Each structure stands twice: as C-alpha cells, then as structure tokens.
Amino acid sequence: MIQPDKVLELGCGAGRNAIYLAKQGCSFVGVDLSDHALQWTQKRVDEADVNVE
Numbered sequence: 697m698i699q700p701d702k703v704l705e706l707g708c709g710a711g712r713n714a715i716y717l718a719k720q721g722c723s724f725v726g727v728d729l730s731d732h733a734l735q736w737t738q739k740r741v742d743e744a745d746v747n748v749e
Contacts (some may be wrong), residue, residue: 700722705727708733
C-alpha cells in the first residue's frame with residue numbers, strides 16, 4: 697500500500713503513474729519536455745477525474 701505523499705515525476709509521459717498515484721491520495725506534479733505528452737496526460741487525468749499538476 698502506498699502512503700499519500702508529494703510526488704514529482706520528471707518525464708511523466710502519458711501520465712499512467714500520475715493517475716495511479718493521485719488515486720492513492722498523493723499530491724502529484726508531472727513534468728515532460730513533450731507538449732504532446734502533456735496534452736495526452738491532461739486528457740487522461742480529466743477522464744480519470746483526479747487532481748494532477
């Protein structure tokens with residue numbers, strides 16, 4: 697089991713970790729060089745209804 701904490705992921709890609717960890721109660725910030733990856737992540741985050749920066 698994951699304890700809720702603050703998470704920073706460099707190279708967050710498609711946001712799989714972001715969504716999973718946000719659902720576990722973590723405060724998540726993801727960074728990626730690819731604008732396309734960040735747009736894809738935002739779409740997936742919105743669909744999952746979680747809070748990710």
